[in-house]
Amino acid sequence: MRVLNGRLDRFEEMVYGPIGRAVQQAKPHTEGDPIGVLAATYAMLSSAFAGQVLLPGGTRPALVWTVLVGKSSTGGKGTAYRVAGKITEDAIGSYLGVRTKTSIKNAPTLVRVFTQAIQESSGTEAGEDSRIFMLCDEWGSTLKVLNRDAQFSEHLRKAWDGSSISNTIKGKTKGEAEEEWIDKPLLGFHAHIQPGIWPTAISRTNALGGDYNRMLPVAIEEWQELDDVAGLNAEPESLVEPSAEIANAYEWVRKGAAKEMKYSDAAGREFIAARKAHKRIVAEEDEHVASYFVRAPENIARIACLLTATERKTIISVGAVRAARAFVEYSRETVIELAKMPSLVARSNQPKTLEQKIRDAIGRDGRRTRTQLFSAVGNRHTHGEIEETASRMADIRRTEEPNGRPGPNPVYFDFAPEEPEKEEPEPVVKVVRQRAAKMPVAAPVTSTTRTPVKATTARKTAAKKAPAKRAPAKKAAAAVPTAKKAAAKKAPAKKATAKKAAAKKTTAKRASAVSAPGQGDLFN
Numbered sequence: 262m263r264v265l266n267g268r269l270d271r272f273e274e275m276v277y278g279p280i281g282r283a284v285q286q287a288k289p290h291t292e293g294d295p296i297g298v299l300a301a302t303y304a305m306l307s308s309a310f311a312g313q314v315l316l317p318g319g320t321r322p323a324l325v326w327t328v329l330v331g332k333s334s335t336g337g338k339g340t341a342y343r344v345a346g347k348i349t350e351d352a353i354g355s356y357l358g359v360r361t362k363t364s365i366k367n368a369p370t371l372v373r374v375f376t377q378a379i380q381e382s383s384g385t386e387a388g389e390d391s392r393i394f395m396l397c398d399e400w401g402s403t404l405k406v407l408n409r410d411a412q413f414s415e416h417l418r419k420a421w422d423g424s425s426i427s428n429t430i431k432g433k434t435k436g437e438a439e440e441e442w443i444d445k446p447l448l449g450f451h452a453h454i455q456p457g458i459w460p461t462a463i464s465r466t467n468a469l470g471g472d473y474n475r476m477l478p479v480a481i482e483e484w485q486e487l488d489d490v491a492g493l494n495a496e497p498e499s500l501v502e503p504s505a506e507i508a509n510a511y512e513w514v515r516k517g518a519a520k521e522m523k524y525s526d527a528a529g530r531e532f533i534a535a536r537k538a539h540k541r542i543v544a545e546e547d548e549h550v551a552s553y554f555v556r557a558p559e560n561i562a563r564i565a566c567l568l569t570a571t572e573r574k575t576i577i578s579v580g581a582v583r584a585a586r587a588f589v590e591y592s593r594e595t596v597i598e599l600a601k602m603p604s605l606v607a608r609s610n611q612p613k614t615l616e617q618k619i620r621d622a623i624g625r626d627g628r629r630t631r632t633q634l635f636s637a638v639g640n641r642h643t644h645g646e647i648e649e650t651a652s653r654m655a656d657i658r659r660t661e662e663p664n665g666r667p668g669p670n671p672v673y674f675d676f677a678p679e680e681p682e683k684e685e686p687e688p689v690v691k692v693v694r695q696r697a698a699k700m701p702v703a704a705p706v707t708s709t710t711r712t713p714v715k716a717t718t719a720r721k722t723a724a725k726k727a728p729a730k731r732a733p734a735k736k737a738a739a740a741v742p743t744a745k746k747a748a749a750k751k752a753p754a755k756k757a758t759a760k761k762a763a764a765k766k767t768t769a770k771r772a773s774a775v776s777a778p779g780q781g782d783l784f785n
Contacts, residue, residue: 262330262456262480264594269484271591272296277584279506279571280306283348290500294481296591297341300327301451302348303588306507307567308360308394308449309353313514314570316562319521322423323566326450328400328478330459330595337483338453339398343498351503352511361394366403368412371420372428375443392447400452401462407472408464414472420448421475450476460602465549468600474556477592478599510571522566524577531582535561546597553596560592561585615642615650619657619674628675 272295276285284298291298307314307325314323329338346357360378365371375391382390397403407413416426427442454462463473487497514520524532536558543551564585569577613621615638622637623629629637634651635644642650651657651674658677663670 262595262598264480264591264598265482268294268296268480268591271587272299274587275299275584275591277580278568279504279510280568281584283504283507287344287348287501290487291340291344291497292483292485292487293337293340293344294331294484296479296588297329297331297337297481298344298348299588300329300477300479300481301342301345303327303564303567304449304451305345305349305353305357305394306511306571307563308392308447309349309356309511310514310567310570311392311447311449312445313519314566315519315521316559316566317521317523319519320423322447323522323563323570324421324423324447324449325560325563325567326421326476328452328454328476329481330454330456330478330599331481332457333455335483336455336481338481340483340498341481342398342451342453343496344501347498347501348504349507351505352508356392357394360392361396363396363398365395366406367410368416368426369428369430371413371416371448372426372441372443375426375446376441379443391443391445392449394449394451397450397452400454401458403452404462404464408462408467414467414470416446417448417450418471418475420446421450423447452476454478456480456599456602459599463599468552469549471552471555473553473596475560477560477589478553478596479588479592480595480598507571510573513573514570520570520575522569522575522577524582525579527579528565528577528582531579531586532558532561532565535582535586542593550597550600553600554593557589557593561589564588615647616654618642619647619651619654623657623675628673631672631674634674 275281275296280299280302284295284302287298288295303325304327307323311322311324315321316323329336329341331338346354349357362374365374374393378393379389379391382388407417419426423445425442425444426446427440429438429440431438467473539557543555561582562585565577565581568581568584569575618638619634622634625637631644631648635647638647652659656677658675660673660675661670662673
């Protein structure tokens with residue numbers, strides 16, 4: 262979270278009085294965030310001081326409710342709480358051991374816990390004691406109940422103000438009812454939560470109603486890593502020493518009448534300035550976000566009263582107001598960042614369709630019979646409508662299983678199995694072979710053209726290879742002069758007709774073309 266940047270410098274502004282000094286002295290011996298230690302100490306001490314330290318006006322207890330916001334393991338929420346317990350051990354250790362309650366989940370339980378505490382203390386020398394310290398180490402689970410139980414939220418708000426709460430229970434006689442009444446509930450509160458759970462567990466409607474502006478959430482994380490080998494065999498917090506100043510302050514607070522705190526003139530002006538600055542921020546911020554910290558001025562007053570009480574004084578100083586203001590402003594920045602975090606759960610005011618209800622019922626409970634499905638969907642739809650709708654849904658399977666008994670067979674509904682995706686066949690590549698185009702062949706040279714034909718590259722190659730393939734070509738070439746001589750001898754024969762002479766010439770030409778192809782130059 263961004264607010265964690267520079268938090269140790271801001272912690273120095275919060276240090277004041279015995280509480281600030283005790284946390285400063287514990288810093289070297291713990292990995293816990295000092296702001297977290299300070300917050301847990303505020304919650305513990307204000308719960309122990311409840312009823313004896315009153316706000317100016319003398320009507321309300323100076324209770325401080327804190328929430329540690331940190332990631333699991335790395336936030337150090339439990340570490341900070343344990344260190345605060347070590348600091349206050351000598352002062353209020355016995356009180357926390359008896360009055361810490363971790364199982365308060367609803368309004369009747371809250372009233373019952375107060376009733377038991379009053380009954381157990383009524384016979385003691387100190388008299389009735391209605392102090393309770395409510396610890397929620399997993400606040401997210403408590404918020405789930407808080408968001409559904411309007412009476413629980415109302416009781417918590419009243420307890421923060423010190424107003425009376427009650428609960429109606431069954432009487433001893435049938436038909437009668439008894440009311441448990443707590444006149445002055447003194448409830449301390451401290452909780453832990455992860456930042457990621459905040460947007461899913463916090464109800465926006467409850468926030469606008471004021472359920473969360475009484476708490477002071479603070480972002481924390483471990484601020485150092487202790488590498489002392491000797492400390493591996495013992496808890497690092499064992500080196501934290503209890504505060505003697507706080508022990509003396511608790512003894513002073515519990516003696517005599519309740520202490521009503523008052524502002525000095527300078528402290529009063531400081532508080533008025535802080536309240537005006539706060540109102541400007543509330544006016545500029547979104548209503549939903551501002552609903553988490555609209556009571557910041559009163560929380561400043563409560564912390565200032567607590568710090569003053571640890572000094573065993575009743576006059577609030579300027580330093581106490583400034584230290585309280587620094588802590589509350591850090592909490593305000595924390596809650597603004599938390600309130601603006603996107604929710605991981607999609608919330609919608611639109612009613613669910615019947616199809617969605619059927620899918621939710623089967624997804625939540627698995628395979629369901631017809632009767633179980635009707636019951637899970639609810640009575641807003643008829644049985645025929647539910648079964649007809651389920652039969653039309655492609656992802657819902659209706660199965661009728663014979664059981665061999667008389668009467669209709671049981672019918673089951675579940676999700677239809679997904680069909681395996683069909684693998685597309687690989688495209689067949691068709692190989693088409695084409696013959697290469699033939700090169701044009703030069704026309705043979707005849708005896709009448711007398712023009713030599715220039716051979717192409719392919720023809721030259723064929724001419725070179727011809728002698729190797731056709732060895733008898735030399736004999737044919739040698740036979741050409743013999744044919745000429747024979748023709749020369751027969752030329753004088755006058756009796757040969759023109760037709761015969763032409764026939765002989767044609768025969769000679771054919772013989773020369775067959776015997777020596779491509780060698781027409783021998784006739785030129």
